[in-house]
Amino acid sequence: MFRRSTVVIAFIACTGFATSKFLQxxxxxxxxxxxxxxxxxxxxxxxxxxxxxxxxxxxxxxxxxxxxxxxxxxxxxxxxxxxxxxxxxxxxxPEAPFADDxxxxxxxxxxIENNQPYLPxxxxxxxxxxxxxxxxxxxxxxxxxxxxxxxxxxxxxxxxxxxxxxxxxxxxxxxxxxxxxxxxxxxxxxxxxxxxxxxxxxxxxxxxxxxxxxxxxxxxxxxxxxxxxxTFVEEIPKKERKMGEEGNLDNGKWIYEKSCLHCHSPQKTVTDRTLFGTGKDQKDFKWLASYFKKSNGGSVYWITRHGTASKEHIPQYMPIYSKEKLSDSQIEDLAAYILAESKK
Ligand code: HEC
Ligand code: HEC
Known part of the structure; x- marks a missing residue:
């Protein structure tokens, strides 16, 4: 008897997290x-x-x-x-380790850890x-x-x-x-x-x-x-934008590839009519970087906060990213990545 219960306890101890919460x-x-x-x-x-x-x-x-x-x-x-x-x-x-996060x-x-898209x-x-x-x-x-x-x-x-x-x-x-x-x-x-x-x-x-x-x-x-x-927020005001000069490049790359290119990619019908989306093409990065100072549809600062509307002749539209789905500092990370790639 004694032996068997030690074995059971050892088993529970070894399987760690999976069972540690279920001792009772x-x-x-x-x-x-x-x-x-x-x-x-x-x-x-x-x-x-x-x-x-x-x-x-x-x-x-x-x-x-x-x-x-x-x-x-x-x-x-x-x-x-x-x-x-x-x-x-x-x-x-799931998009977080626990459902209250x-x-x-x-x-x-x-x-990033789970190699998943990052979506609006x-x-x-x-x-x-x-x-x-x-x-x-x-x-x-x-x-x-x-x-x-x-x-x-x-x-x-x-x-x-x-x-x-x-x-x-x-x-x-x-x-x-x-x-x-x-x-x-x-x-x-x-x-x-x-x-x-x-x-x-x-x-x-x-x-x-x-x-x-x-x-x-x-x-x-x-x-x-x-x-x-x-929460829908306005784009970062022009004077406060870091214009790609500061930001986390790894985060920015991830957002570009797993959020933007999720739609803006040549394989996807969603973006038939969009102006960038060849993925790693430097033209795209240069084009996007040239609009950083603007508050219109070319600017990643603006478009993420306003999206586009579905129109009769262009039914595909871009959703608004709420601040919960893309924070201002993540937009700066994205801009930093775009700027770095545009200079390569
Ligand atoms: C072009 C983008 C887009 C597509 C395509 C789309 N959705 Fe959504 N959906 C959204 C956005 C943006 C929201 C609001 C934000 C959110 O999910 O909390 C939303 C919200 C929802 C919600 C409420 C989520 C919540 O927790 O508040 C449901 C349910 C839903 N969508 C179902 C669907 C289903 C089913 C389809 C496919 C038939 C679909 N969606 C396709 C963008 C989209
Ligand atoms: C759910 C799909 C979807 C996602 C995700 C998405 N876009 Fe878009 N985006 C579109 C569509 C569709 C259009 C074209 C709308 C039109 O032509 O009216 C567009 C338009 C744009 C434009 C205007 C120029 C153009 O290509 O027509 C820019 C800039 C842009 N998106 C940037 C981004 C960036 C940056 C991200 C990532 C943070 C992103 N998009 C994520 C669907 C998406």
Missing amino acids: PTPYDRDTAVSSILIALGDEAPEHYIGTMDMEKVGMGKDIINLGGAYENGGATNRVSEHFVCIDCHNIQ NNPDSRLKYS GSTFYGITNRTSWFNGDHERKYGKELIEPARHDLVNAIQLCSKECSVGRMLTQEEMQAVLHYLTSMELKLKDLNLSEAELASISANGQTAEQKAQNIRLIKSKYLQGYPA
Whole structure:
């Protein structure tokens, strides 16, 4: 007996982080869905909740989000948009080590460490756990009438972005179900919450009173963003711009390649009509650097804060980067990289 328990303890010690938080007997593991814990504690399931995942629907949702439509006969059929796919603007992976972190510096660091795009939209990972969407200043772009129904209803938020942000059409009921199944496959797991051992023990404890359950529900919800804030800011005033003279070149390179070139690249249809995007072409860097002092569409300082509007003859547009998705100092990093490359 003695021997066996030593072996068990040694095993737990060796597997480190993965199990260190689970020394007490708990019904949960790292991959337990946060939504199922909340529901077990008595929280009400949201309207978009999907209890049992249907893998066929997950697959169809995956095609819609990643390829633009259900995939049949070697191609995406009946595309949601002729101009964009959802992953032009949204990641499908976590964007921070823990789900309560929305700092642009740690988001960029995480993107570099995990080799992920760095995009103007919020990640779809954990989106079914949120309780509000299109927060902050998005109302300024889309208007109250469109935003209000979407702010507390995920289905409406998806429809808004399918039609407006993607310059496409709304999803059919079948497509919506598929997309909800796929998004549920990337819901938050216990490992995404930065919980102390004591907090984990409290959440997992047997025989909790109603009061303790309510407290644990609040505790869990405090560990992830209920909605992503979005603040639109004006471009850095000309007099305050560093014009590429100061900034972190590695960050700037990453932003250029994993954010700007995510759309502005010759392989992408999104940028059919844009003026730069051959990637490493020095012409592009010289052209971009020549506009640093301007406040118009050529200037990286200006365009990141204003984006472009979708027009009849140019339906593809550039989204506004909120300050949460690209900070002023990250724009200076980008400018520093562009200037350095323009001189090579
Ligand atoms: C051209 C860029 C673009 C495309 C394409 C796009 N989106 Fe978005 N989407 C945005 C931006 C910008 C926001 C607002 C910022 C944010 O995500 O928090 C947004 C927000 C959302 C939100 C609310 C997110 C939240 O947490 O507040 C949902 C849901 C959404 N999009 C779904 C979709 C779906 C589904 C598609 C594909 C059919 C899609 N989007 C395509 C740019 C885009
Ligand atoms: C979601 C896709 C997308 C992303 C990401 C994006 N752009 Fe754009 N951008 C566009 C589109 C589409 C246009 C063209 C709009 C038009 O012609 O009206 C554009 C236009 C521009 C223009 C105006 C000149 C031109 O090429 O037409 C500049 C400059 C620019 N973008 C810079 C950037 C920079 C810098 C970044 C990265 C911080 C970036 N863009 C990220 C889609 C994107």
